[in-house]
Amino acid sequence: MHFFVFRRYKAISTKDEKNLPINEEIKYPEVRVLGPANEQVGIMKIADALNYADNAGVDLVLIAPNATPPVCRAIDYGKFCFERDKREKEAKKKQVIVKVKEVQLSCRIEQHDLDTRVNQAKKFLGEGNKVKAVVRFRGREMSHMELGRDVIAKFEEALKGFGVAEKKPVLDGRFMSIVIAPVKPEKK
DSSP, X not given: OOOOOOOOOOOOOSOGGGOOOBGGGOOOSEEEEEOTTSXXXXXXXXXXXXXXXXXXXXXXXXXXXXXXXXXXXXXXXXXXXXXXXXXXXXXXXXXXOOOEEEEEEEXXXXXXXXXXXXXXXXXXXXXXXXXXXXXXXXXXXXXXXXHHHHHHHHHHHHTTTTEEESSSOEEETTEEEEEEEEOOOOOO
């Protein structure tokens, strides 16, 4: 009389880094086994763990290889992958990507032009982006750094209520810059 053992094998995926070892691919002599409902089954030899999973009609999936002993879960591999991908997609939806928008200023900027740049910055901050204000020094303007600091101070003052400076203005070569982060709205 011959007995055939039916084992499931994982589908070939384009994202190999996501695939976890299952069933015979697990090469540890002893593992901690979790049941299909995530309950503790106990620490078993790998052969006993494979038999447990086979009797339950599911796969044995290695979920924590760095634990001592490594942790395996008896679960349908397709369902496991679906749930993992679903969790990752939800986390990605909640992730907020903050962009840094740059606004160019000069030492000799006129008030109307400064107001225009302030309005641009308010729009960027309203969208949740950070604003980097850069004052460029040309020629002999390098000897009058205080003019650049005054322009940045005016710019920062005009954005009160919309954004807050992350740190003091920084001089980098011929450029002085400041990064302004949007103000978080208060939750009621």
